Amino acid sequence: MIMSKSVLILPGDGIGPEVMAQVRRLLDRIGGFSLSEGLVGGAAYDVHGTPLADDTMAQALKADAVLLGAVGGPKWDSLPFADKPERGLLRLRKDMELFANLRPALVFDALAGASTLKTDLVRGLDLMIVRELTGGVYFGEPRGIEDLPNGERRGINTQVYTTSEIVRVARVAFELARKRDSRVCSVEKANVMESGVLWREEITKLREADYTDVALSHMYADNCAMQLVRAPKQFDVIVTDNLFGDLLSDCAAMLTGSLGMLPSASLGAEDANGSRKALYEPVHGSAPDIAGQDKANPMACILSASMMLRYSFDMAAEADLIDAACQDVLNAGIRTGDIVESGMTPVGTVAMGDAVLAAMDKRSGG
Ligand code: NAD
Secondary structure, eight states, X not given: OOSSOEEEEEEESTTHHHHHHHHHHHHHHHOOOEXXXXXXXXXXXXXXXXXXXXXXXHHHHHSSEEEEEEOOOGGGTTSOGGGSHHHHHHHHHHHTTOOEEEEEEEOOGGGGGGSSSOXXXXXXXXXXXXXXXXXXXXXXXXXXXXXXXXXXXEEEOOOOOOHHHHHHHHHHHHHHHHTTTSEEEEEEOTTTOHHHHHHHHHHHHHHHHHOTTSEEEEEEHHHHHHHHHHOGGGOSEEEEOHHHHHHHHHHHHHHTSOGGGOEEEEEEEEOTTSOEEEEEEESSOOOTTTTTTTOOOOHHHHHHHHHHHHHTSOOHHHHHHHHHHHHHHHHTTEEOGGXXXXXXXXXXXXXXXXXXXXXXXXXXXX
């Protein structure tokens, strides 16, 4: 377990600073963290002329965990590619070598009606998608667009995975499954892709060597997309490559009904002390349409902080407390605009933060 608990907070743009302010209150209440704050995205560009200053990158590499709000907005849309706010986030992911992206799809009982699927199908849903983030067809070589002698053009991308890339992300999935329901479903297209055959073989080998206590199943990616909307509760942990993970995690996200509720984590390799580089961030963007109006739902960012406690700091009790407090607030009908229904109490960002803090205090007898 990490003892220092240093956290670099990068609120970013738009609603980022608003939702992060609520997270800070929570972390202050729990105590024991060494928090520092930096700029990323458009906010960093405005001050440093770059979406992530070298100094901030160095701080991120030193921190035990990084918590990010969101980046981007119309103010910076016309900047050249290299200066765009999103480049700051991409640099963080790249330089921290974050190869495993964790996207939970959790349906709070009180919000089951907000899903586009039938309530029965999603009530109690709690699945985790582990997506390989730094390899596969998005990075494989050769790539490009070339002119052919016959006047046609050809676009090329290459799906490529090595044993070590597969094994390290699979290990993350197996370890996570051990803390959940001990079931991993590995997803590829081994029926039509050699990279999928290798993926299946390596994961099977790894399970037999180190994780016989975890149940492993295999599924083709097209079937997985169908199963996610047919019977999503059959899954515990899904592990898949970069491309399939991109699609399937967005599909799973929609099962939950609201962008304002979805956290994520991206993890790097374990060091000699058993700790990993880690970046935690809500799935949503900077929501410029509601920025600065006290309308944003801070729960996705709060739940990202809860993931940080669970996965970077081994603070399961505190993470459980935050998750339960969010559940209590939703059960009490307290809602920001994105998840409000008739008969509920509409609140703003700060009041939502107040409510979560009060629910934590109540549960811990404070
Ligand atoms: P978005 O997620 O910012 O917003 C989509 C819609 O959901 C908007 O109507 C917004 O008001 C709403 N919404 C999002 N988060 C919410 C919250 N916490 N509470 C209440 N409502 C919420 O996506 P977008 O509009 O496509 O993109 C806006 C900007 O964010 C763009 O510049 C985009 O590039 C950037 N972006 C950044 C990230 C990131 O930082 N990881 C991710 C996606 C988009």
